[in-house]
Amino acid sequence: MSVNTDSMIHNILDRVSRIGYVKPEDIPNIDLYMDQVTTFMEAQLAHSKRYEDDKILTKTMINNYAKNNLLPSPEKKRYSKEHLLVLIFIYYFKNILSISDIQTLLGPLTDKYFKSMEDMDLTAIYNEVFSMEKGQIESLQKELLERYEIAQGTFENAPEEDRDFLKLFSFICLLSFDVYVKKMLIEQMIDELRAATDTDTKHKKK
Incomplete structure (x- = not known):
């Protein structure tokens, strides 16, 4: 099975370089009805779709x-x-x-900062988080190239007709393991946050 991995990694890096986020200044300062919300989100996040007919957000989801x-x-x-x-x-x-995990993570934000009249509101939090984007994309590109080079060094003794596919399989495995570990760490942090929140709630009820 022949796989043009050089072309593939070039396309991946190009797509990563074009990853953006919805800038706060692009979000209307007027209240929107549901149809306007779905239209706005569709336009702003279309770049993240896997397939053209994928929906970003639907009325049912919201x-x-x-x-x-x-x-x-x-x-x-x-x-x-x-x-x-x-x-x-x-x-x-x-x-x-x-x-459930998203509830645990976003609950403290919406409880304290939604409609906040202080300087630290949801817009400020959003700005702070997404301001890291540029540096993270550069780091991600570097990590992808490093893992790609590692994968390219595998299966040198495999049958020639299978070598490209097996190298691609190695690359996907490396990326998948990275996602698996990070997801596990995120879930652990959320579990600890949930436990701390539950403890605080019990103390308040006493």
Whole structure:
């Protein structure tokens, strides 16, 4: 099986370099109705789709997030800028975390900073987190190249017709292991956060 891995890694690095995020200044400062929210998110996050007909967010998804206390309920069926910020966080988290984990992670943010009148509000938190983007993308490109080079050094004695595929398999395994370990660490931190939150809640009830 012939696989053009050089072309593949070039395309991957090119796509990574074009990864962006929704800038706070691009989010409307006026409240939006549901259709306007889904249209905005579709336009802003279209680059993250795997397939052209994939949906970024649907009305059903957003309603379910509100029902599961991931997203504060809209006011008079309209969603504020802060609602959109929370939805963006949910969009990225939902690919790797359970609904319960996202609740644990976002609950303290929405409880304390949603509609905050202080300088430290959801917009400030969003800005701080995503300001790290540029440096992280450069680091990610470097990591991808390092793992690619490691994978290219494997299966040198494999049958020639299978060598490219097996090298690709090695590369995918390296990336998958990295994702697995990071996901495990994230889940452990969320479990500790949940335990601490539960302890605080019990103390308050006493």
